[in-house]
Amino acid sequence: MDAAIAGLIGGVVGAGASLLGLWLQQHYQAKRERFKVAADLGLAEFQRDMESAKAAGGGLVAPLAGYVIFNSRLLDELAKGPITPEQIKLLSEEKKGVLAAFPGAPKT
Numbered sequence: 076m077d078a079a080i081a082g083l084i085g086g087v088v089g090a091g092a093s094l095l096g097l098w099l100q101q102h103y104q105a106k107r108e109r110f111k112v113a114a115d116l117g118l119a120e121f122q123r124d125m126e127s128a129k130a131a132g133g134g135l136v137a138p139l140a141g142y143v144i145f146n147s148r149l150l151d152e153l154a155k156g157p158i159t160p161e162q163i164k165l166l167s168e169e170k171k172g173v174l175a176a177f178p179g180a181p182k183t
């Protein structure tokens with residue numbers, strides 16, 4: 076009887092560890108994919124602003140890292156649930172702050 080209980084407990088512990096491993100893998104894979112999307116979105120925004128600056132006869136554009144940081148933050152908020160108009164206002168202000176924080180950033 077003791078061997079059966081020990082076997083059952085071992086099976087439960089093994090299954091629990093396996094499920095925890097799967098959850099951790101899913102969590103970090105989703106985080107990695109979200110960051111890749113943030114990088115792609117940031118690059119597209121950066122290129123758009125570079126083209127706008129060129130069309131306007133030159134000017135400063137914040138570094139690509141600022142765009143990636145903002146888009147990563149935006150995707151984190153989207154992952155939490157629906158976005159409200161207040162959150163959009165806060166994120167817009169945060170974006171201005173992030174981009175303005177870089178040396179040589181254009182004044183907005």
